[in-house]
Amino acid sequence: MYIVEIYENWLYSIQFDEEDLNEYARVFKEWHDLDYLEKFFTDNAAYIDTPFWKDAGLAPNDPETSAQKVLDEAEELEGYIEELVSNMKTGIKPDFDEYFHFLDGKYKCLWTLEPMKSYGTSRPSLLRLYAIKLESNCYLIVYGGIKLGDTIQNSPVLKDKVFNKIDNVLNYLKANGIEDSTDI
Numbered sequence: 285m286y287i288v289e290i291y292e293n294w295l296y297s298i299q300f301d302e303e304d305l306n307e308y309a310r311v312f313k314e315w316h317d318l319d320y321l322e323k324f325f326t327d328n329a330a331y332i333d334t335p336f337w338k339d340a341g342l343a344p345n346d347p348e349t350s351a352q353k354v355l356d357e358a359e360e361l362e363g364y365i366e367e368l369v370s371n372m373k374t375g376i377k378p379d380f381d382e383y384f385h386f387l388d389g390k391y392k393c394l395w396t397l398e399p400m401k402s403y404g405t406s407r408p409s410l411l412r413l414y415a416i417k418l419e420s421n422c423y424l425i426v427y428g429g430i431k432l433g434d435t436i437q438n439s440p441v442l443k444d445k446v447f448n449k450i451d452n453v454l455n456y457l458k459a460n461g462i463e464d465s466t467d468i
Contacts, residue, residue, distance in 0.1 A: 285456050287424065287468050291369045294380060296418075296468065297425040298453050307449075308413075311428030315358035315411065321351035324430060328440045331432035340408050353410060354430060360405040372421055380421045387414065390447070397457055399426075399450045414446055416453060422465045426453045 288297045288306040297308035305313060314320050325332065325347035333344040342350045364383075372379050384400040391399040397416050400423065404411030412431045415423040427449040433439035436446050461467060 285452070287462075289468075290425070291365075293465065294369055294372055294422055295365070295425065296423070296465075298449075298456075300449075300452075306425075307427055308425045311413065311425075312358060312362060315354055315430075318351055318355065321354050322347045324441075325350040328432055331440060336408070336434075337432070350410075353406070357404040357406045357409065357411055361411060364405055380423055384415060384417065384423055387450075391450070396463060397454060399454075412442070414450060416450070416457070418462075418468075419464045424453070424457075426450055 285301055286299050288299050288308075289295075290297050290306075290308050295308070297306040299306040303310060325342075329344035329347070331337075332342045332350065342353065368378060368380055368383055371377065384402045387399040387401045397418070400415045400417050402413045402415070403409040410430050410432070412429055413425055414427040415425045417423055427446055429439075429442050429445070431439045431442055433442075436442045457463075
């Protein structure tokens with residue numbers, strides 16, 4: 285495992301040894317892969333068969349429409365992240381500290397290396413990025429995915445990966461004496 289720079293001074297991503305891509309690149313690759321997305325929505329149609337997602341324009345029997353929503357949202361999100369980086373370079377808001385939100389639950393008592401989450405640009409958003417806050421406006425992406433449930437635990441794929449990835453990265457950071465961006 286090691287850390288990859290995405291946007292110098294502001295955004296980094298973890299590279300897991302067993303993966304070909306760092307997490308930031310992996311997640312955006314998945315979110316731009318129509319075949320992957322259609323299979324994801326076909327396999328998880330039961331999660332979409334709810335009034336909440338139907339009201340948002342998704343249909344369990346129409347994986348193409350759901351996939352297109354992710355494609356569109358991912359493209360908007362990439363542009364928004366670039367906008368946030370530009371804002372930080374010039375010292376204006378919004379910035380990453382306004383974009384990322386605390387990940388409640390088991391991590392709510394951490395005061396350093398805080399696990400965070402972010403949403404895509406749509407409302408409701410299908411997309412999630414999970415990161416560890418290294419310091420103000422400096423984040424390390426540790427995972428990302430599509431959230432279909434009301435909680436991580438009720439969402440396919442996320443329930444098996446998010447907390448495991450965060451815990452592994454927190455252990456890596458602590459074992460390597462990484463407390464903030466100056467230690468990278």
